[in-house]
Amino acid sequence: MTDPSLNFTLSARDGPARAGVLTLPHGRVQTPCFMPVGTQGTVRALSPHDLRAVGAEIVLANTYHLHVRPGEDVVAELGGLHRFMGWDRPLLTDSGGFQVFSLEGFRQVDEDGVEFQSHVDGGRRRLTPERATEIQWTLGADIAMAFDHVVPGGADEATARDAMDRTLRWLERCARRHAELGDGRMGGLTDGRMGGSVDGTIRPSADPPIRQTLWPILQGGTHSALRREALQRIADLGDWTGLAIGGLSVGESKATMYRTLEQLEPALPRSLPRYLMGVGFPEDLVAAVERGVDLFDCVAPTRMGRNGTAFTPDGVVNIRNAKHRTDPAPLDPSCDCETCTTYTRGYLRHLFAAEELLGLRLLSLHNVRYLIRLAGDMRRAIAAGDFAGWAEAWRHRYLQPEPA
Amino acid sequence: MTDPSLNFTLSARDGPARAGVLTLPHGRVQTPCFMPVGTQGTVRALSPHDLRAVGAEIVLANTYHLHVRPGEDVVAELGGLHRFMGWDRPLLTDSGGFQVFSLEGFRQVDEDGVEFQSHVDGGRRRLTPERATEIQWTLGADIAMAFDHVVPGGADEATARDAMDRTLRWLERCARRHAELGDGRMGGLTDGRMGGSVDGTIRPSADPPIRQTLWPILQGGTHSALRREALQRIADLGDWTGLAIGGLSVGESKATMYRTLEQLEPALPRSLPRYLMGVGFPEDLVAAVERGVDLFDCVAPTRMGRNGTAFTPDGVVNIRNAKHRTDPAPLDPSCDCETCTTYTRGYLRHLFAAEELLGLRLLSLHNVRYLIRLAGDMRRAIAAGDFAGWAEAWRHRYLQPEPA
Numbered sequence: 001m002t003d004p005s006l007n008f009t010l011s012a013r014d015g016p017a018r019a020g021v022l023t024l025p026h027g028r029v030q031t032p033c034f035m036p037v038g039t040q041g042t043v044r045a046l047s048p049h050d051l052r053a054v055g056a057e058i059v060l061a062n063t064y065h066l067h068v069r070p071g072e073d074v075v076a077e078l079g080g081l082h083r084f085m086g087w088d089r090p091l092l093t094d095s096g097g098f099q100v101f102s103l104e105g106f107r108q109v110d111e112d113g114v115e116f117q118s119h120v121d122g123g124r125r126r127l128t129p130e131r132a133t134e135i136q137w138t139l140g141a142d143i144a145m146a147f148d149h150v151v152p153g154g155a156d157e158a159t160a161r162d163a164m165d166r167t168l169r170w171l172e173r174c175a176r177r178h179a180e181l182g183d184g185r186m187g188g189l190t191d192g193r194m195g196g197s198v199d200g201t202i203r204p205s206a207d208p209p210i211r212q213t214l215w216p217i218l219q220g221g222t223h224s225a226l227r228r229e230a231l232q233r234i235a236d237l238g239d240w241t242g243l244a245i246g247g248l249s250v251g252e253s254k255a256t257m258y259r260t261l262e263q264l265e266p267a268l269p270r271s272l273p274r275y276l277m278g279v280g281f282p283e284d285l286v287a288a289v290e291r292g293v294d295l296f297d298c299v300a301p302t303r304m305g306r307n308g309t310a311f312t313p314d315g316v317v318n319i320r321n322a323k324h325r326t327d328p329a330p331l332d333p334s335c336d337c338e339t340c341t342t343y344t345r346g347y348l349r350h351l352f353a354a355e356e357l358l359g360l361r362l363l364s365l366h367n368v369r370y371l372i373r374l375a376g377d378m379r380r381a382i383a384a385g386d387f388a389g390w391a392e393a394w395r396h397r398y399l400q401p402e403p404a
Numbered sequence: 405m406t407d408p409s410l411n412f413t414l415s416a417r418d419g420p421a422r423a424g425v426l427t428l429p430h431g432r433v434q435t436p437c438f439m440p441v442g443t444q445g446t447v448r449a450l451s452p453h454d455l456r457a458v459g460a461e462i463v464l465a466n467t468y469h470l471h472v473r474p475g476e477d478v479v480a481e482l483g484g485l486h487r488f489m490g491w492d493r494p495l496l497t498d499s500g501g502f503q504v505f506s507l508e509g510f511r512q513v514d515e516d517g518v519e520f521q522s523h524v525d526g527g528r529r530r531l532t533p534e535r536a537t538e539i540q541w542t543l544g545a546d547i548a549m550a551f552d553h554v555v556p557g558g559a560d561e562a563t564a565r566d567a568m569d570r571t572l573r574w575l576e577r578c579a580r581r582h583a584e585l586g587d588g589r590m591g592g593l594t595d596g597r598m599g600g601s602v603d604g605t606i607r608p609s610a611d612p613p614i615r616q617t618l619w620p621i622l623q624g625g626t627h628s629a630l631r632r633e634a635l636q637r638i639a640d641l642g643d644w645t646g647l648a649i650g651g652l653s654v655g656e657s658k659a660t661m662y663r664t665l666e667q668l669e670p671a672l673p674r675s676l677p678r679y680l681m682g683v684g685f686p687e688d689l690v691a692a693v694e695r696g697v698d699l700f701d702c703v704a705p706t707r708m709g710r711n712g713t714a715f716t717p718d719g720v721v722n723i724r725n726a727k728h729r730t731d732p733a734p735l736d737p738s739c740d741c742e743t744c745t746t747y748t749r750g751y752l753r754h755l756f757a758a759e760e761l762l763g764l765r766l767l768s769l770h771n772v773r774y775l776i777r778l779a780g781d782m783r784r785a786i787a788a789g790d791f792a793g794w795a796e797a798w799r800h801r802y803l804q805p806e807p808a
Contacts, residue, residue: 041754045761049742070729070754077730078750086746325474326481338453342490346482350445350474357449360761 006213006241008273012379014387016265016292019379022242022273024090024142025211026082029057031273031294032378034285034371035092036302040065041075041085044302045361046368048086054337054369055376058142059087060297063135064096068118068125072138080140091141092297095132095174097148097217098246098278109149111166129173137181137212145244146174148217153252160221160247164230167219167246168237175238178214215275217246222256224263231267243268244275245293254284261291268292282311282374282398286391289378296375301367306360308352311370315398317345319363324349337369338362410617410645412677416783418791420669420696423783426646426677428494428546429615430486433461435677435698436782438689438775439496440706444469445479445489448706449765450772452490458741458773459780462546463491464701467539468500472522472529476542484544495545496701499536499578501552501621502650502682513553515570533577541585541616549648550578552621557656564625564651568634571623572641579642582618619679621650626660628667635671647672648679649697658688665695672696686715686778686802690795693782700779705771710764712756715774719802721749723767728753741773742766 010020022029036043036051039062043051051059066075075084081091097114100107106117106124113128129147136144147170149163216234220226234240245264248257261276268274273294279285280298288296301311308320312332317324319331327345335341339348339362351359381390414424426433440447440455443466447455455463470479479488485495501518504511510521510528517532536551551574553567620638624630638647649668652661665680672678677698683689684702692700705715712724716736721728723735731749739745743752743766755763785794 040758040760041751042758042760042762047742047762047765048746065758069758070750074730074750074754078732078748084748084751084754086751326478328482338451342452344482344488346474346478347445347488347490350478350488354444354446354469354473356444356446357761357764358446358451361451361765 005211008242008271010270012383012385014382014385015290017289017378017382017387018292018294019382020273020294022294024058024213026088026090026142027057029090029295030376030379032285032289032375032382033057033295034280034368034375035060035295035297036368037062037297037299038085038087039299040069041081043364043368044299045306045357045364046302048088050338050361050365051087051368052089054365055372056089056368058090058092060092060094061085061139061141062096062099063093063132063139063145064099064127066093066139067096067127067135068120072135076138076140082140090143092143093136093139093141093145094277095136095145095147095217096127097132097145098150100127101150109166111169113147113170129170130177133174133177133214134181137178140212142212143242144178144212144214146171146214146216148219148246150219150247150250151221153222153248153250153256155221157221157223157226160219160223160226163247164219164221164226167217168230168233171216171234172237175214175216178212182211213241215242215244216240217244217277218264219247221247222252222260224260227260227264228267231264235269240272242273242275242295244277246277248276249279249284254287257284258287258291261288261293265292280371282371283395285371285374286378286394289382290387290391296371301371302364305362305364305367308359308363310363311367313394313397315400319345319348319359320352321349331363331366332370335366335369335373337366339366339369409615412646412675414674416787416789418786418789419694421693421782421786421791422696422698423786424677424698426698428462428617430492430494430546431461433494433699434780434783436689436693436779436786437461437699438684438772438779439464439699439701440772441466441701441703442489442491443703444473445485447768447772448703449710449761449768450706452492454742454765454769455491455772456493458769459776460493460772462494462496463489464496464498465489465543465545466500466503467497467536467543467549468503468531470497470543471500471531471539472524476539480542480544486544494547496547497540497543497545497549498681499540499549499551499621500531501536501549502554504531505554513570515573517551517574533574534581537578537581537618538585541582544616546616547646548582548616548618550575550618550620552623552650554623554651554654555625557626557652557654557660559625561625561627561630564623564627564630567651568623568625568630571621572634572637575620575638576641579618579620582616586615617645619646619648620644621648621681622668623651625651626656626664628664631664631668632671635668639673644676646677646679646699648681650681652680653683653688658691661688662691662695665692665697669696684775686775687799689775689778690782690798693786694791694795700775705775706768709768709771712763712767714767715771717798717801719804723749723752723763724756725753735767735770736774739770739773739777741770743770743773 012019132147148167275295276293324345330340416423533551540548552571555567679699680697728749734744
């Protein structure tokens with residue numbers, strides 16, 4: 001991490017729980033941090049203005065989705081992903097591995113990569129470690145992810161080992177291609193104006209040129225020995241700036257996920273930010289921060305918001321419920337978001353009953369704000385040195401059965 | 405108009421075209437004015453914050469829709485329509501007449517009122533002039549509309565006369581009930597806290613009590629003699645604070661609508677704001693202002709926006725068109741809205757191709773801003789005394805065929 005525009009500093013620790021600051025080319029990210037997911041280059045129902053208003057410091061976008069539509073060439077021609085989606089703070093792109101392995105329909109894995117069917121036009125496409133790296137370079141996020149082979153949560157050890165081994169071989173290929181792009185050896189990937197320009201920088205927007213960083217993804221299923229082996233082999237492969245934990249929250253029980261994290265934590269390098277991919281529910285954020293995780297992403301807050309479900313300190317609320325019909329209370333009296341400071345539960349219920357678009361947006365906005373505030377609360381509890389006490393109180397309130 | 409919180413002052417005239425200021429309990433409305441339509445207590449895909457940002461000074465809501473869902477009692481219990489929808493500027497409620505006559509399914513008119521089937525639950529309901537007035541009083545908009553009988557654009561003179569006569573008889577009943585509500589004689593319509601309180605005021609929000617005003621609706625189809633007769637009979641019925649022109653833009657040709665307005669204009673009282681209901685398209689706003697109209701409402705900007713169609717000074721643009729795929733230009737370079745100052749046409753096209761909710765919002769936002777700016781441009785052209793020249797230049801550009 002010699003690049004001054006890219007570093008991670010821990011500011012406080014309380015047991016395995018950590019608080020820190022990740023500096024990226026497009027700005028600062030305070031950890032623990034929740035990243036809203038902008039799958040197709042937009043966080044569903046929210047604008048970049050909304051995201052800034054709720055305090056989002058980094059947004060995730062999906063390589064697979066942007067590759068199949070509109071295509072990374074289109075994004076590049078429109079100035080790169082930051083400019084494309086009107087977001088000037090840090091961006092992270094997932095590699096497409098998870099999406100390809102989650103797709104329904106045709107999919108064939110070989111050592112070279114994955115052949116799959118586009119969900120948009122049904123056409124056959126191929127992603128390889130090199131292509132996934134090139135696409136992400138072209139998109140121009142601050143952080144790119146290595147292309148990985150994901151297996152379901154219940155995978156046996158042999159299957160998990162096979163995918164882990166492949167993920168590690170693919171990581172080498174991603175890192176090699178990423179270095180070539182950074183050195184300018186792959187210059188002019190698209191039209192010369194974007195990705196892989198000869199000075200080894202990308203220009204995703206009107207901002208100064210940035211140097212993209214690549215993070216490895218740790219696989220190994222729920223098999224702790226495999227996870228620890230993979231961790232060592234990742235460390236042997238290079239000098240990374242961050243580490244993602246993949247292959248969790250993919251069907252295994254919560255208890256299994258927590259145990260896997262717990263057994264992994266002592267082996268994790270202290271100096272790297274740790275990103276638990278696809279996790280998201282409030283109780284999982286708290287449990288994972290307790291087990292040393294720094295970064296999270298999940299579609300839950302927006303997906304649940306569009307379904308009328310809201311996070312509150314007292315657990316989830318289904319705003320469609322008839323009991324909210326004339327409720328003058330805000331969704332969450334402790335929340336400072338536009339939804340909670342402007343509207344009654346009765347009005348929000350009306351928006352959902354009447355199938356009005358504003359309802360989808362207002363609950364998505366609140367849920368994202370909720371997780372960002374939760375991350376901030378955890379940061380403060382860690383700094384105060386009483387994370388365990390805070391977490392117990394939080395769980396006592398959040399997980400209690402709703403009063404009749 | 406002795407109430408100082410309610411008056412209309414003309415600031416400029418240029419032929420029949422007029423510019424003025426309508427003062428209402430919740431604020432000032434500059435005319436010519438376009439009112440966005442918040443049918444169900446929300447302007448589809450837009451928030452009150454968005455509406456303020458695009459300069460909306462008054463919003464229309466629908467009595468019929470709010471009556472069937474969530475019910476005016478719910479709105480009242482949640483503090484009245486302003487508080488309910490989070491909008492602190494003026495509101496106008498349509499009476500429900502137009503909606504009832506536009507509904508598919510069962511509808512039966514008699515002298516007392518209209519029986520119809522709710523589009524929400526299929527249940528039989530009845531609206532009468534008195535009920536429509538009471539519901540609007542309970543909702544608490546600044547301006548309530550009289551309950552009218554609307555006939556299709558092609559209606560013959562006998563049909564149009566029948567509906568006009570009934571509309572005038574209903575106007576008397578609306579005015580009588582509205583006066584009773586204002587005098588406190590109908591106090592405690594709902595639970596005593598809202599509409600028809602004993603001091604003759606309504607408290608739709610935390611604002612000071614306001615006095616709602618009732619506007620008559622002129623019918624008569626496309627039969628100018630009928631329209632002039634109705635106008636005289638409306639004047640004979642009372643001292644109004646505004647006048648709505650209904651029954652246009654309901655199926656007749658644009659030429660017929662323009663001719664009807666033209667023949668009506670010399671007979672319209674100078675001192676009253678004139679509201680042409682349900683009109684909407686940019687070319688219609690310009691033509692109607694030329695013929696002496698002051699206020700407009702229409703769902704076109706939001707409905708078309710959700711369909712990917714945008715107003716621009718050079719005519720409408722369909723953002724779904726493949727030619728915008730890599731277009732780095734804003735939707736309308738002359739526009740100051742968030743959509744035009746933040747995003748490229750290429751990104752907007754992507755949002756529609758990917759069926760992302762943000763697209764619906766961004767094009768709705770722009771289209772409403774477009775009509776509000778158009779109204780402002782007309783205001784300035786009238787003040788400058790060259791409305792005819794301005795309108796010719798505007799039409800030359802807007803109605804020209806799009807270049808190949």
